[in-house]
Amino acid sequence: MKRMKFNKIWIILCATIIHLNARTYVVSPQGNDGNPGTAENPIQTISSGARRAQPGDTILVQEGIYRERVTPIRGGRPGMPITYRAERGKRVFIRGSEIWKTKWRKEGNGIYSAKPEDHLFDDRSSEYLDHHNPFKVLLSSTPYRREGKIEAERKAEGDNRFGETDDRVAYTCGQIIVNGLPWMEVPLKEELASNRWWYDPKGERIWIHFGSTIPEEQKIEITTRRRLFAPTKRGLGHIIVEGFIFEHCGNQYPTNFWKEDKYAQKGAIGLEAGHHWIVRNNLVRYAKTTAIDCGRVDGDTPHNGYSHDNLIERNYFIDNGSAGILSYGSKNLTIQNNVILRNNTLKFFGKKRWEHGGIKCHHFKKGKIEGNYIAHNSYSPGIWFDNEF
Known part of the structure; x- marks a missing residue:
């Protein structure tokens, strides 16, 4: 009995020491990744914080725009999570685009x-089985x-x-954002009209119809x-x-995600x-x-020990191309008090276009969905x- 009490005290003491040693890494657009990450000498990228953070640590991100893909390399432990937190009351953007x-x-x-x-296309993750440039990747469904090239195949x-x-009709995973708003992609050159764009796969050029405006006078962002x-x-x-605030992301529509790995179910945010x-x-x-996936991403993910006990709460998932929240095979998932509005802006609808909506869950087990405002998610x-069932 004394030995058991000693072991419990030792575990509590070790946890306390680890907690006291927890660090906060401060990130600022004016920082430098060679800095220690203190308030006086912050680092510049969230990714640098992700590489440094250990269980119990916090990456505190100050106001600004961060154009990067953040890839956590480790998780926390019970009672000692790794926390990525935007500066309270400030606008902190993570964008998948470049000016x-x-x-x-x-x-x-x-x-x-x-x-x-x-x-420009600096997200060279090995998880992409087709290409790192979203303009060179066709959407998996039209x-x-x-009914276009993919459906014809x-x-x-x-x-x-x-x-x-019509096998001439194909859309890419790319995006063009002009003065803060995504412009509509068209699959054929002859369909170009004001505020629309087309990608020429042969010349690898992007054609944009600016109407009466001058492109050099516009703020143009390209998804990279x-x-x-x-x-x-x-x-x-x-x-x-x-x-x-997460914006601009050249991700794929997850047609057949359970059997075709290149079409895996992967949101802008992915657990x-x-x-x-x-x-x-x-x-x-x-x-x-x-916007976000919070389950198993494809047919290769093991069923046991993965995708459980996650909480998605008080977020806004708005104006995304297909879905707000997707989940596959989650257990004890809680989705509560979110606003899920005006998603499926690309109007996916029809055969082999089943992975969209406000919230879409496959094999949802012992979960809870409550208190969400869900409206105007097209088709x-x-x-x-x-x-x-």
């Missing part, structure tokens, strides 16, 4: 074109209620659920990253993400089959497709349980 200042070529009638430089392979298709906050290692636990995450008080908007259910 694009380029040499434009006049194409006539208000249309200009340019070729983005490859160095949006806007059209599936039809040729024997899937006869599609009607008439395919995710915003997600580990590449699966199953990390005890991570808190709170207070950020990557993690456990004991808390995602709280964030705004996620203008992702190409999904989508507010809450969809796909449990294969």
Whole structure:
């Protein structure tokens, strides 16, 4: 009995010492990643904080715009999470885009074109099985209620659920944001009109119809990253993400995600089959497709020990291309008090376009969804349980 009491006291003492040694790394746009990360000498990127943080530590991010993909490399422990926190009351952006200042070529009638430089696309994660440049990756299903190249290929392979298709019609995972708003992509050059853009895969040029405006006088952002906050290692636990504004993300629509790894279910924020995450008080908007995934991401994720006891609360998931929240095979997932509004802006609808909506959950076990405001998610259910009853 005395030995048991001694062991308990020793465990509590060790935990206390670790907690007292917990650090706060301060991040500022004016910082330097060679700094120690103190308030007086902050680091410059959230990613630098992610590389340094140990269980119990906090990465405190000051006001500003951070153009990076944050990849946590480790999780916390029970009672000692790793916390990523935006400065309270400040606007802290994590964007998957870069400001694009380029040499434009006049194409006539208000249309200009340019070729983005490859160095802009700095999210070179090994998880991308197709390409790191979202403009070189086709969406896995055709949006806007059209039947295009992807559907034509599936039809040729024997899937006869599609009607008439047009194999010229294909959309990319890229985004063009002008003066703060995403402009609409069109799949054909002849469909270009004011405030729309088209990607030429042969010339690798982006054509934009600026109407009567001059491109050099506009703030143009180009999506250069395919995710915003997600580990590449699966199953990390005890991570808190709170207070950020996440914008612009060239992610994929997860058609057949359970059997085609390149179409894995991956949001702008991704828990990557993690456990004991808390995602709280964030705004996620203008992702190409999904705002957040909080379950297993594909058919290769083990069923046991992954994707459980996560909390998604008091967030705003607004104006994303397909879905607000996606989950596959989660256990004890709580989704509460979120605003999920105007998602599926790309109007996915039809055969092989089933992974969108306000909240879409596959194999939802012992979870809770309550107190959310869910409205105006185009061509989508507010809450969809796909449990294969």
